[in-house]
Amino acid sequence: MTAAIDIRGLTYSFGAHRAVDDLTLAVEPGECFGLLGPNGAGKTTTIRLLNTLLPLQSGEVEIFGRSVRTDAMLVRRLLGYVPQQLSIEGALTGRENVEWFARLFDVPRRERATRVDEVLEMVDLRGDEARLASTYSGGMVRRLELAQALVNRPALLVLDEPTVGLDPVARDSVWRRVAQMQRDHGMTVLLTTHYMEEADALCDRVALMHRGSLRALGSPDDLKAAAGAEASLEDVFRHHTGEALGEHGEHGDLEAEKGGLRGVRATRRTARRLG
């Protein structure tokens, strides 16, 4: 079977700094796969290489058998991407934000209204679609971004830190949507996170990255079992790197449900800085 994502010997440097170091891994169709690691591990760089936002330097990546090096346009059509940065426009309504993406991704004009309805329904925003996005809470912003990424019915949904800076309730609501979409539509999902409990709850398999390279790969249960009785994914990380992820990964005091894009932007910035 053709892998959903096939990464072979991927290496990428910013100047002298090697951000991704000889990464090899494959994600199967229909899997929810987590790239885990602290700030600076190379997760976002990996994602930007596979979604064609960064040009490959060394190594190969194929998405459903299409090379990102030679078939970039085809690869883009297969992908839905929710970046860490905000991708919505506060001066547009929720619905207009999704319509804009539908046009951008060449959803045929005749199908657009139905598709927009469908994805707004999926993320439970039909009731708020006429409000300006600037009035949305942090959790609603994230759900709207999910709707944008889904409107072209991607075979692969890529989420970069989908719940960073959200409070536990909003985080849970995003998790439920992602799990449901994967279940209902058989979509392949690749997400990056440094919330261990997020990976544990959502992912069939995870890859632990540290300083650009792959340190461990497997299902959360197998990795935990290998690290010892009653080990958590935090323990697994410590076991493979000698460092504690918790110091990088806790954002317990962050609160993104304040509403308004400015709050969301500030919270995501803070979350990234705290890592």
Ligand SMILES: Nc1ncnc2c1ncn2[C@@H]1O[C@H](COP(=O)(O)OP(=O)(O)OP(=O)(O)O)[C@@H](O)[C@H]1O
């Ligand atoms: N545009 C850039 N120019 C120079 N260095 C960069 C650039 N982007 C990333 N880096 C460096 O590459 C390394 C990997 O960064 P990357 O963003 O991929 O990590 P990450 O695991 O996604 O972390 P985060 O959770 O902060 O996004 C880091 O050391 C980072 O400082």
